[in-house]
Amino acid sequence: MPFPGLKPTATSGSNAGPLAGQVALITGSESGIGRETARAFCRQGAAVVLNGRQATRLEATRQALAAEGYQVAACVADVTDYAAAERLIATAITTFGRLDILVTNASISMRAYFRDLTPEVFRQVLDSNVYGSVYPLKAALPYLILTRGSVTFISSISALNGMPSGSAYCAGKAALANLAHTLRLELADTGVHFGVVHIGFTQNDADKRVLDAAGRSVPIAYRSPRWQKSQAEVAASILRHVRRRRRRTVVSALGYLILVVHTLLPRLGDWVVRASQRRLRNFYE
Structure with a gap:
């Protein structure tokens, strides 16, 4: 049922599902994991607000999901700019009247010592x-408390x-995990769920780029396909995490192994990383 004072989203046969009537906003959803996460939420019946910085690509993603019969809106916004983040949240409220789910996925990666x-x-x-997580959350928090x-x-x-x-x-x-923990303590009486998903090596779009030491865009470091999950698999893990309101989800067996070794045998974990750095330089460089 919709929360008092908030309008429900329209539903149809094509988007009925466990999340029907709910609105999800996913930052960095014009491509990659964010795009597939948006599709996963749409399939569960949610109305989804897409976000990215590249207008052409964002619109192509919006059109593709709309053509599948899903309720989608889109907003070009750099979420490291607070005014832009406010505009993004306003898009969700203006278009759908409420906000139930925020997934902060947008980020830039790097490969440089x-x-x-x-x-x-x-x-x-x-x-x-x-800030790409803090700013959208800060702008969205009043609406998330309502729902x-x-x-x-x-x-x-x-x-x-x-x-x-x-x-x-x-x-x-790493800062995001501590932020989530702190917010759980501060806002425990609001009923808002705060969680973190630690994703592992994932298949990337062909044009995926990261920053080098000087800020130039370069291809992401090589990852063996046998270590990678598909974007759809990662999106499914994110969806389960949100639906079950988990505090932490670690995606992939490798991720769990890293967590266990880091917790119980940190020196061994460091030795393994240093050894791999010597033997598998292209993994890092």
């Missing part, structure tokens, strides 16, 4: 991962134990 990294690139990557909604930060298994050549990315993703 810290000693080579320019301060500006470090700041850019950190901002995208921290006793759900917030999920998309983190990474690299936040569990660090990863050479990913200092700013790992720092930003």
Whole structure:
């Protein structure tokens, strides 16, 4: 049932499902994991607000989902800009009248060792991962409190134990876990769910790029296909996490192994990473 004072979203036979009547906003959903997560929520009946910085690609994603019969809206916004984040949340409220689910997926990654990294690139990557989650949440929180909604930060298994050549990315993703914990304590009486999903190695779009030490866009480091999950598999994990209102979800067996080793045998974990850095340089570089 819709929450008092909030209008329900329209539903139809094509979008009836467990999340019918709910509105989900997924940042960074013009492509990749975000796009497939949006599709997964649509299939469960939610109305979805898409977001990205590339207008052409964002519109193509919106049209593709709309053509499948789903309720979708889109807003071009850089979520590291608070005014843009406010505009993004306003799009959800103006279009659908409420907000039930926020998934902060937008972020920038990198491949560069810290000693080579320019301060500006470090700041850019950190901002995208921290403020890119904080700003949309800050703007959305009053509406999420009304619906006793759900917030999920998309983190990474690299936040569990660090990863050479990913200092700013790992720092930003690790910060999200502590942020979620703090918000659970501060806002326990609101009924809002705060969770974190640590994703592992995932198949990327062919044109996926990350930043190098000087801020240039370069291809992502090589990952063996046998270590990768599909974008649809990761999206399904995010959907289950939100529906079950979990505190933490670690995607992939490798992620669980990293978590266990880091917790119980941290020195062994560091030795394994250093050994892999010597033997599998293209994994990091």
